Amino acid sequence: MQTKLNSVDFERLNAYMKKAEERSEHFIGYPIARDFDYSELYPLLKLPLNNVGDPQVESTYDLNSRSLEQEVLQFFAQLFNAPENNWWGYVTNGGSEGNLYGLYVARELYPNGIVYYSESTHYSVQKNIQLLNLRSIVISTEENGEMDYNDLKQMIQMHRDQPVIILANIGTTMTEAKDDLIEIKKILRQLAVKNHYIHCDAALAGTYSAVLDLKPGFDFTCGSDSLAISGHKFIGSPIPCGLVLVKKNYKERIGRSIPYIGTVDTTITGSRNGHSPVFLWYAIKKMGIDGLRQRALESLEVAAYAVEKLNEMGISAWRNPSALTVVFPQPSLKLCLKWQIATENGQSHIICMPGITRKKIDEFVSDLVTEMELVV
Numbered sequence: 001m002q003t004k005l006n007s008v009d010f011e012r013l014n015a016y017m018k019k020a021e022e023r024s025e026h027f028i029g030y031p032i033a034r035d036f037d038y039s040e041l042y043p044l045l046k047l048p049l050n051n052v053g054d055p056q057v058e059s060t061y062d063l064n065s066r067s068l069e070q071e072v073l074q075f076f077a078q079l080f081n082a083p084e085n086n087w088w089g090y091v092t093n094g095g096s097e098g099n100l101y102g103l104y105v106a107r108e109l110y111p112n113g114i115v116y117y118s119e120s121t122h123y124s125v126q127k128n129i130q131l132l133n134l135r136s137i138v139i140s141t142e143e144n145g146e147m148d149y150n151d152l153k154q155m156i157q158m159h160r161d162q163p164v165i166i167l168a169n170i171g172t173t174m175t176e177a178k179d180d181l182i183e184i185k186k187i188l189r190q191l192a193v194k195n196h197y198i199h200c201d202a203a204l205a206g207t208y209s210a211v212l213d214l215k216p217g218f219d220f221t222c223g224s225d226s227l228a229i230s231g232h233k234f235i236g237s238p239i240p241c242g243l244v245l246v247k248k249n250y251k252e253r254i255g256r257s258i259p260y261i262g263t264v265d266t267t268i269t270g271s272r273n274g275h276s277p278v279f280l281w282y283a284i285k286k287m288g289i290d291g292l293r294q295r296a297l298e299s300l301e302v303a304a305y306a307v308e309k310l311n312e313m314g315i316s317a318w319r320n321p322s323a324l325t326v327v328f329p330q331p332s333l334k335l336c337l338k339w340q341i342a343t344e345n346g347q348s349h350i351i352c353m354p355g356i357t358r359k360k361i362d363e364f365v366s367d368l369v370t371e372m373e374l375v376v
């Protein structure tokens, strides 16, 4: 391999790196923690780590981080109260892959099942449902983004002869609304639905909700059959990643032994990132439950501060209970681009993930105020 970039390409790379630095200074619209420091792990970037196949079955591809991945899985299995000796999971490329896996397991159990998910659900779920060729019904939502349980009940009632697969949101993308498993299970009971499966999309809020033990709960003791989280959101990682956990007896319908990799092909992708499990391992070891809890509390305070600041300026900002997502009417396109703020149906949000400071909120609010003054 050529040892050096030519000067044009060197300039090009430098310009890109500068731009990325600048963009990272104005990054409050997506749920991505920014307070991580993985520099101790940089030597690993020299190695082609690959966790191909099942994390619990050793592979002849021995240049992997399986042993650390298993500790990460153990940590989250405990956090989400997975049934002892009856859980399985792996570190994914992100929440979307975890949701795909959960729905895949559900389909293997209930090939005729119908997936019920709310209209506030992440866009990737619909694609996953299509990929799996599952039937589905979209449920309407309340103003705050939470599933309308009356609509859910009616829809299930109309299809009582089919197994029910619930895709519950533990923090919707736009407003961080949480579907209530207690309400959902009540409906399943009232309608005497015997064959059902609940997958929780906890990509956004799963980790901090569990660490803070927020109610209503959504873990395995609360009725989840599987759940997915993102690792690069609240925990933080330079590479997108996530984690899926399922009940082991369900998952055993999936996966075959592949002599070439000397392990079992139980995951969605073939090669799997071997670095991201190390990032996750490092983060949870460094912070521990107490550190994660403290970090979550600090972020909640920043979110409360953001709502207060915006309200003071006459902007009707609000957030769901214990949410890091602050919702407000869409500002100008210019501001949305500058601060990388996602907008849907006239609603925008900032997400006060770890690393977003009061100072950053002040900067943003000051931009907003300047804009309002220009309009007046």
Ligand SMILES: *Cc1c(COP(=O)(O)O)cnc(C)c1O
Pocket: 093, 094, 095, 096, 097, 122, 124, 169, 171, 172, 173, 201, 203, 204, 229, 230, 231, 240, 241, 242
């Ligand atoms: C981010 C997110 C996803 C997708 O997760 P990725 O890690 O981006 O694949 C799914 N659902 C919700 C609610 C999310 O916030």
